[in-house]
Amino acid sequence: MLKKVVLALIVVAVLSVGFATAQDAPTVIRFGTINDPAIDVVNQLLVNAFEELHPDVDVQIEYIPGADLVSTYTTQAAAGTLPDVVFLADLYVVPFVQSGIVLDMAPLAAADESFDLTDIYDNLLGLSRISGEGLYMIPSSYDVVTMYYNIDMFEAAGAPLPQADWTWDDYIASCRIIRETSENYCLSMGGGRDSYQWWAYYVPWIEGYGGQILSDDGQTVLLSSPETIAAMEAYTALWTEHDIAQPPDFDAGGECFIVGSCASFLFIPGYMSAMRALDPQPFAWDVQVIPTLPEGKFTGMGTYGFAVSANSQNPELAWDLVKSLASPEVQLIIASNYAGTPLLRSLREDPAVVDLAGPPENITAFIENGANGILPTYFPGECGSLYAGQISQEIKEALESVILGMSSVTDAFTFANDNIQSCLDG
Numbered sequence: 001m002l003k004k005v006v007l008a009l010i011v012v013a014v015l016s017v018g019f020a021t022a023q024d025a026p027t028v029i030r031f032g033t034i035n036d037p038a039i040d041v042v043n044q045l046l047v048n049a050f051e052e053l054h055p056d057v058d059v060q061i062e063y064i065p066g067a068d069l070v071s072t073y074t075t076q077a078a079a080g081t082l083p084d085v086v087f088l089a090d091l092y093v094v095p096f097v098q099s100g101i102v103l104d105m106a107p108l109a110a111a112d113e114s115f116d117l118t119d120i121y122d123n124l125l126g127l128s129r130i131s132g133e134g135l136y137m138i139p140s141s142y143d144v145v146t147m148y149y150n151i152d153m154f155e156a157a158g159a160p161l162p163q164a165d166w167t168w169d170d171y172i173a174s175c176r177i178i179r180e181t182s183e184n185y186c187l188s189m190g191g192g193r194d195s196y197q198w199w200a201y202y203v204p205w206i207e208g209y210g211g212q213i214l215s216d217d218g219q220t221v222l223l224s225s226p227e228t229i230a231a232m233e234a235y236t237a238l239w240t241e242h243d244i245a246q247p248p249d250f251d252a253g254g255e256c257f258i259v260g261s262c263a264s265f266l267f268i269p270g271y272m273s274a275m276r277a278l279d280p281q282p283f284a285w286d287v288q289v290i291p292t293l294p295e296g297k298f299t300g301m302g303t304y305g306f307a308v309s310a311n312s313q314n315p316e317l318a319w320d321l322v323k324s325l326a327s328p329e330v331q332l333i334i335a336s337n338y339a340g341t342p343l344l345r346s347l348r349e350d351p352a353v354v355d356l357a358g359p360p361e362n363i364t365a366f367i368e369n370g371a372n373g374i375l376p377t378y379f380p381g382e383c384g385s386l387y388a389g390q391i392s393q394e395i396k397e398a399l400e401s402v403i404l405g406m407s408s409v410t411d412a413f414t415f416a417n418d419n420i421q422s423c424l425d426g
Contacts (some may be wrong), residue, residue: 011129011138014057018401027056027058027314028058028060029057029085029318030060031054031060031088031321032073032309033061033062033068033085033306033385034063034065034088035063035065037065038270038338039087039304040341041335042140046162046306046322046324046330048329049329051326054317059323060298061272062083065390067291070092073099076311077309080311081272082309083305083317084102084308084317084321084421085307085318086309088304089141089302089303089305090137090301090303091138091387091388094130094385094387095380100310101309102137102309102310103310104134104135105134105307105322106134106140108319115326117135119326119346120345120371121345124128124142124144126376127301127302137307138305138325139303139325139326140343141269141270141340141341141343142268143300143340144269144299144341144369145268145300145302146267146287147289147365148257148266148360149161149265149284149286150262150264150283151285152285153389157263159177159178159181159189160174162174162264164368165292166288166291170291172242175244176242178244179242181227183184184260184262185261185263186245186263186409187202187244187245188245188246188256188264194400196248196403199300199377199395201384202232202399203300203344203374204298204299205234205235206228206229207232207295208397209293210294210295211225211226211228211229212228212359213377214379218379218380221421221424223398223420224414224417225418229339239403241382245343246402249402250402258282260282266299269338269341270338272359272360272363273338273339276359285359285360285367286362286365287360296372297369297371299373300374300376303372305323306322308322326343328344331354332347332350332353336356340400378423381424389418390423394415394416396412397416398412398415
């Protein structure tokens with residue numbers, strides 16, 4: 001009898017130790033992100049904010065090479081091993097939703113009384129939704145494409161400096177002076193010689209001429225509409241007629257604006273940090289809102305952010321890590337590092353933002369230009385998007401053929417229109 005009692009006590013003791021060990025094991029949140037100097041600061045800010053809320057939870061950072069992001073997350077999603085939090089950008093929102101990589105965070109946001117979704121600018125928030133629904137990304141910055149310009153180059157040519165009330169015709173006239181008085185070009189887009197193919201550049205021209213790429217019901221492609229043809233005639237004329245935009249075959253030896261071979265550059269606010277890091281500053285520069293098209297000012301948007309993954313074992317804890325990206329504290333630190341423009345309406349006139357030391361002196365242009373930001377068109381079905389797949393490829397080939405003088409705008413965009421329409425009709 002005594003042996004049985006002793007054996008029972010031993011079993012209880014072993015089980016108790018095992019239970020205590022399981023109870024003592026720390027909760028871990030896996031944080032998938034990329035290792036990039038511009039994002040590392042944000043990564044650490046999110047971790048710090050989370051640890052203040054949950055000092056008993058360990059954050060395990062998992063760095064994924066940006067080039068391998070899609071393949072890595074797709075594989076992990078299939079295996080059910082995604083990190084609790086994943087890095088993404090606006091171009092990944094649709095494919096990540098379709099691939100079951102990210103969770104709809106709208107219910108988590110709605111249940112969180114400390115989180116005010118209405119403080120985020122509506123058009124920016126649209127980058128985080130599918131057809132206006134759900135919440136699949138918390139964006140990092142009010143990243144609207146804005147004009148950077150080389151003050152020295154404009155002044156040396158005797159060309160007027162860009163103004164807030166300029167039309168694109170005003171811009172072209174000033175740029176032609178630069179082109180005629182130097183070997184420099186005026187317009188660089190996004191850093192690559194074929195970056196004219198980014199939707200954030202050409203789609204604003206379509207909307208600025210009163211057109212759209214796709215009908216409201218998502219059934220009819222409108223690339224061959226009179227409005228789109230007129231818009232693409234004007235857009236591609238920057239290369240084919242006015243000769244002010246960096247040609248595809250022009251190698252500046254680096255990004256055309258930053259090396260001083262192009263007088264202006266259309267890009268998001270985060271580029272400020274790269275410009276300010278140049279020591280000494282190669283030229284005087286500033287920023288200005290986008291010029292006006294016939295129907296008003298239109299420009300593209302694009303940003304990175306974070307989301308709760310569909311595989312998260314602790315979605316509420318993962319949400320607490322993600323949501324701090326939209327906190328005033330984190331947004332102000334991003335702004336103070338010239339890494340972006342705050343996405344919160346409540347910080348629009350905050351002195352910590354509007355009074356930042358230049359350059360750029362006209363830093364509020366980023367905020368003012370935000371109202372002009374438009375969203376990429378969402379295409380239903382399996383034909384791709386403005387970022388990838390057949391849709392992207394057809395439009396890129398149409399633009400390239402026109403800019404290289406191989407086709408007329410009407411022929412190129414009618415051909416692209418018909419091919420995409422055939423795919424949608426399935």
